[in-house]
Amino acid sequence: MLAVEHAESLAFVQEKFSVFYANHDLSVPDVHRREFGFGLHKKIDFRHKAFRTNAELNAYFRQNAPLFASYSTALYEFPDARPMEKKVFMGSDLVFDIDKPTRDFAHEHNEIFCVECFGRVKKDSMKIVDYLQDDFGFKGVAVNFSGNKGFHFHLRSQEIRGLSQDSRRQLTEYLTGPESIFIAGEEKGRDTDLRGPSEKTRGWGKKFFDYAFAFIELASVGELKEKGLRGRNAEEFFLRKKGVLELMREGKWRFAPKKFWDAIYAEFKNENGVGVDAHVTLDLARLIRIPGSLHGETGLAARVVEPGRLPEFALRDAVVFSAGEKTINVLPQIDIALDFPERLFLKKNEPCEVSLASGLFLMCKGKATLLLREKNW
Ligand SMILES: [Zn+2]
Known part of the structure; x- marks a missing residue:
């Protein structure tokens, strides 16, 4: 409603x-x-x-x-x-x-x-x-x-x-956050010349560059494997880390498959996108x-x-209406559990007293109807 x-x-x-x-x-x-x-x-x-x-x-x-x-x-x-x-x-x-x-x-x-x-x-x-x-x-x-x-x-x-x-x-x-920030050529079903953000990229790409760079710089062989690099690939990547980081600075990401970088990007996007x-x-x-x-x-x-x-x-x-004293009487249309504007546990069709703020809130939500207005008649 x-x-x-x-x-x-x-x-x-x-x-x-x-x-x-x-x-x-x-x-x-x-x-x-x-x-x-x-x-x-x-x-x-x-x-x-x-x-x-x-x-x-x-x-x-x-x-x-x-x-x-x-x-x-x-x-x-x-x-x-x-x-x-x-x-x-x-x-x-x-x-x-x-x-x-x-x-x-x-x-x-x-x-x-x-x-x-x-x-x-x-x-x-x-x-x-x-x-x-x-x-x-x-x-x-x-x-x-x-x-x-x-x-x-x-x-x-x-x-x-x-x-x-x-x-x-x-x-x-x-x-x-964009869906992907890598561009790859493709040859015989394999990615070639994978390009992505560089040290000089700005904005979102730069944020990701910093994130990925820091990850690679500190990653152990085990962590590289966790992100999807297999056995010897992970070890080789680890040994060549310095060179990989140099290439990354230039926007060249070809040292690992796109899938690997995509996984890191997905994590980044998950933490930073709104x-x-x-x-x-x-x-x-x-x-x-x-x-x-x-x-x-x-x-x-x-x-x-x-x-x-x-x-x-x-x-x-x-909240602009009084949330303190319980001054009005409402009839809940359903069972209600609320933490805000006040903590309430109400039963369907059981009249109850609530504060003006809560009463209006529930009426506006269409979850309760007015029985009796303020008590200071
Ligand atoms: Zn929720």
């Missing part, structure tokens, strides 16, 4: 959202150039809305308290014109979105909301910040919690707005959650986070 279906629960959630918006102003950069989309029943019920100022936008929130609110990463001459062609595209922010861990890992996954998965996503997000700032040299990376499972990264400078879709694809591939949702980056007509707005699937705020403060960011920082 995407949004709150139960009528009283929906009215209650909306009432709480409107209290939040009455006291919090949103600020959207270049607000007059963006298209907006809003939803009550799903993420986007309607779009093609536009506002001349942030004050107009905030007035809209106060009046309508949408459960979902997004804006276009693109800027337009006429943001409310339709169809799309009539908007007149003026460039688009560069946006990355991560909402699940890059790799599977052994843990007890929580289907309703998984704190462990979120921890992984946060670590991957820290890597993304490093890549954007250190490897690409981008300044002014704006980060916000998505309001649900992950993070968004926005780059809004003038130069970036002109980036082609192809450049955006290359940047995305850099974060994920899986962003490429659709979000490549779709230039995309609408994305407004930083600072509430997420209608959780009741959490899509908080803006200073890139350097990402390590300290905790889910509780996104």
Whole structure:
């Protein structure tokens, strides 16, 4: 279920959202150039809305308290014109979105909301910040919690707005890591003249070069065998190590079969690649959650986070409604075990008291309905 279906629960959630918006102003950069989309029943019920100022936008929130609110990463001459062609595209922010861990890992996954998965996503997000700032040299990376499972990264400078879709694809591939970085000729079924990154390569290739170089430099015969070199090949490789390293510096990797290097590369990619949702980056007509707005699937705020403060960011920082006292009564639609916003074990169809934050969270997730509102009647 995407949004709150139960009528009283929906009215209650909306009432709480409107209290939040009455006291919090949103600020959207270049607000007059963006298209907006809003939803009550799903993420986007309607779009093609536009506002001349942030004050107009905030007035809209106060009046309508949408459960979902997004804006276009693109800027337009006429943001409310339709169809799309009539908007007149003026460039688009560069946006990355991560909402699940890059790799599977052994843990007890929580289907309703998984704190462990979120921890992984946060670590991957820290890597993304490093890549954007250190490897690409981008300044002014704006980060916000998505309001649900992950993070968004926005780059809004003038130069970036002109980036082609192809450049955006290359940047995305850099974060994920290319499939392979070796080129080989082939003769009689054998690889010849295997080429790869050299000492002078930059970016991702250089990272891998350093990784592989360090591995070879320190590898024992046993470790070479573990990576797939057979018996005498491993010994010979080991004896010629100095020469192998010299060739590697020049980008020549022919001293071992491609399969061997591919295995080392796969390990490297596994440790360093991060899986962003490429659709979000490549779709230039995309609408994305407004930083600072509430997420209608959780009741959490899509908080803006200073890139350097990402390590300290905790889910509780996104909680805007009281998570302390148990003040409302809800009816769980299923058995529920939650660690966040509070630790709860609820049984299907057994009414129970929860905090406002947890109650809204469960209603927004469509896992509980409202029985009794706050107790201070
Ligand atoms: Zn999980």
